[in-house]
Amino acid sequence: MQQHCRDVPIANLLGFGFTDGRHFAQVCWRPFYIRWGRAIWQKLRALLQLPVPSQYIRTPSNYFLRTGYVILDYIEPTTGQMLSATWKSHSNDTERRRNLFRGLSRLVLSVSRIPLPRIGSWCCHEDGSITLSNRPLTCGVIILENDGAPRVMEEKKTYSCVMYPTY
Structure with missing residues (x-):
């Protein structure tokens, strides 16, 4: 979001962590030799047309x-x-409501300018790369599954289109 939607004002994400013990921080907070190695790694992956690791390590x-x-x-x-x-x-x-909804609509339009090849959710991998490689997740789905509802969509699966049920 910080790289592709610069017109969207968001707070700077300094770092984040997962429940499995993985912690990520911006590479700029790491020692020089790690930043240097990371820059080379990003350039190499870009040349090979592989997913480029994010700015988080x-x-x-x-x-x-x-x-x-x-x-x-x-x-x-x-x-x-x-x-x-x-x-x-x-x-x-x-x-104020008009300004709020105008701002929200600008945000949605800005984010939707980035074409995505599939429908799904983002995954952060060990190397810091972020890919669209998991099933679509919403707050509602997560709450239902945490409360014991059976999982209906497979993990690590993305979709090419939206299917609407026919009645």
């Missing part, structure tokens, strides 16, 4: 967190406020 950690996490830049209150902090007091203001 796996980092060692002495801590094992049992939860996933993301670390983002702090946004100063002078820059903006979270919608959840202002929604209650301004939800009836038609001008």
Whole structure:
């Protein structure tokens, strides 16, 4: 998103971790020799037309967190406020609502300019590359599966089209 949708204002993603103990951080926070090696690795993979690793690199950690996490830049209150902090007091203001929906529509249009070959979700691999190689996931699907619902879509499967049920 940071590379392909520069007109979308988002906080800088500094790092993230998964429940299996993998931790990733921006390569710029690693020692010089790691940054240098990573740059060569990215150029080589680009020349071979292989998936190029992202700007995030796996980092060692002495801590094992049992939860996933993301670390983002702090946004100063002078820059903006979270919608959840202002929604209650301004939800009836038609001008603010119009601005909100206009901004959301611009965001959706910007993100949708990037053509994707399949329908699915993103996977972050050991080498830091990110590929569209997993089944479509939504919050609703995750909640249902965590509550014991059977899995209907296979893992590691993407789709070429949307199938609508016929009744």
